[in-house]
Amino acid sequence: MAEKVDVVVLGMGVGGEEVANSLAEQGLTVVGIESNLVGGECPYFGCIPTKMMVRADDMLAEGRRIPGFAGDSTVKPDWKPVARRIRDVATDNWDDRVAVERFEGKGGHFVRGAGKLAGPGKVSVNGTTYEASRAIVISTGTSPAVPPIPGLDRVKYWTNREAVKVEQLPESLVILGGGAIGVELSQVFARFGVKVSVIEGMNRVLAMEEPEASAVLGEVLHRDGIELFLNARAMSVEPRGEGVTVMLADGRAIIADQLLVATGRRANLVDIGLETVGLDPSARLLEPNDHLRVGERLWAIGDVTASGGFTHVAIYHAGIVVDDILGKPGPGADYRAKPRVTFTDPEVGATGLTEEQAKKKGLNVRTGIQSTGPATMASSRWSRTRTAACSSVPRPWVRGAATPSASSSSPSSCRSLLTSCAT
Ligand SMILES: Cc1cc2nc3c(=O)[nH]c(=O)nc-3n(C[C@H](O)[C@H](O)[C@H](O)COP(=O)(O)OP(=O)(O)OC[C@H]3O[C@@H](n4cnc5c(N)ncnc54)[C@H](O)[C@@H]3O)c2cc1C
Numbered sequence: 001m002a003e004k005v006d007v008v009v010l011g012m013g014v015g016g017e018e019v020a021n022s023l024a025e026q027g028l029t030v031v032g033i034e035s036n037l038v039g040g041e042c043p044y045f046g047c048i049p050t051k052m053m054v055r056a057d058d059m060l061a062e063g064r065r066i067p068g069f070a071g072d073s074t075v076k077p078d079w080k081p082v083a084r085r086i087r088d089v090a091t092d093n094w095d096d097r098v099a100v101e102r103f104e105g106k107g108g109h110f111v112r113g114a115g116k117l118a119g120p121g122k123v124s125v126n127g128t129t130y131e132a133s134r135a136i137v138i139s140t141g142t143s144p145a146v147p148p149i150p151g152l153d154r155v156k157y158w159t160n161r162e163a164v165k166v167e168q169l170p171e172s173l174v175i176l177g178g179g180a181i182g183v184e185l186s187q188v189f190a191r192f193g194v195k196v197s198v199i200e201g202m203n204r205v206l207a208m209e210e211p212e213a214s215a216v217l218g219e220v221l222h223r224d225g226i227e228l229f230l231n232a233r234a235m236s237v238e239p240r241g242e243g244v245t246v247m248l249a250d251g252r253a254i255i256a257d258q259l260l261v262a263t264g265r266r267a268n269l270v271d272i273g274l275e276t277v278g279l280d281p282s283a284r285l286l287e288p289n290d291h292l293r294v295g296e297r298l299w300a301i302g303d304v305t306a307s308g309g310f311t312h313v314a315i316y317h318a319g320i321v322v323d324d325i326l327g328k329p330g331p332g333a334d335y336r337a338k339p340r341v342t343f344t345d346p347e348v349g350a351t352g353l354t355e356e357q358a359k360k361k362g363l364n365v366r367t368g369i370q371s372t373g374p375a376t377m378a379s380s381r382w383s384r385t386r387t388a389a390c391s392s393v394p395r396p397w398v399r400g401a402a403t404p405s406a407s408s409s410s411p412s413s414c415r416s417l418l419t420s421c422a423t
């Protein structure tokens with residue numbers, strides 16, 4: 001059975017939902033297909049619940065900083081309100097009824113199921129094929145990438161999806177991966193009293209950011225009692241009672257009650273029928289043009305694209321695609337000042353390229369570091385600014401910036417790094 005429609009949105013996460021709602025609002029016939037929850041990773045398993053956790057651990061840390069600055073404090077961590085707020089306030093107990101009704105209220109047609117491209121202009125789901133006269137948008141996002149470590153299939157591990165649902169904290173936790181998700185969650189759980197270890201293959205945490213940011217963060221995590229295993233490779237995992245043992249390549253064994261795998265993301269591109277529209281079914285990510293087109297009447301947005309990875313990017317993509325589908329001329333995507341933040345304490349904010357990335361692109365980079373601290377703020381904060389400018393043009397403009405900011409453990413620190421490179 002085939003049904004003719006204007007637009008099919010495959011994957012109703014952050015980006016897909018935005019496109020589907022906007023186009024339905026414009027009066028187009030839009031089918032939105034979602035296999036799990038409308039809203040996607042960010043509101044149910046990513047940004048929102050993890051930031052609720054981060055906010056809670058920030059409060060604990062602030063409370064513990066009171067002595068010496070503002071009186072006395074006794075802080076008793078309790079995970080129950082955090083779990084309750086995530087369940088009841090943020091995710092509605094992982095129920096997307098409100099989001100589905102919002103889309104349907106705009107005239108959209110919602111289908112729950114795993115959709116598949118079925119040739120140019122066609123998407124099949126639950127035995128029905130939809131023929132889209134104007135557009136198909138691929139917005140299937142990512143899932144946690146789980147490395148093929150021997151023994152991992154024999155233990156009960158968390159990814160971010162289980163970590164945000166936890167009602168009772170383990171006594172100890174070992175985290176595979178010291179990237180953004182790994183470090184954010186390491187600090188959350190450590191500040192709630194969990195003994196946390198982080199295993200990272202690179203020689204620093206947050207290896208995709210400036211080395212100075214990694215150094216500050218490494219120091220702070222250490223002060224939070226987190227044990228960092230850097231340059232470390234997990235060779236195998238074994239069950240140990242209710243817990244796990246992670247064996248490292250150098251022979252060390254890390255024992256914990258719980259394992260969290262935070263080793264990156266894998267785009268949901270397998271089995272969505274890319275080959276039926278002339279795209280590579282083994283592609284790791286899609287590489288659309290600057291208007292997010294990947295084919296004739298075919299667009300791809302958000303985390304399935306090489307430029308994705310953040311909610312604001314998926315929303316930015318959605319805006320460009322909506323205009324393009326409606327035939328409104330507008331500028332294409334521009335990532336020269338792409339912003340991002342890792343919400344540790346201190347936060348690590350960054351824009352555009354790191355110095356290393358700029359150099360790899362063959363840009364002529366100059367760097368500068370400015371320290372201003374200890375500053376006169378209430379606590380012993382200090383700040384440091386690092387700039388990198390391209391010297392090949394007379395007036396370099398800001399191309400990237402990274403700022404580990406705000407206060408952390410006492411003495412708290414604030415450094416900012418600025419990378420500016422002209423094209
Ligand atoms: C722990 C964590 C914390 C994060 N924190 C932040 C943050 O603080 N700030 C930030 O900017 N970003 C953050 N992110 C990233 C952010 O969540 C993503 O960038 C964003 O969700 C991408 O949106 P998307 O629409 O591309 O994909 P998603 O949100 O992943 O949505 C894709 C949707 O497609 C559905 N789908 C997949 N295949 C099919 C199919 N065949 N048929 C139908 N439906 C399908 C999926 O079920 C999913 O709902 C975080 C991510 C994680 C994991």
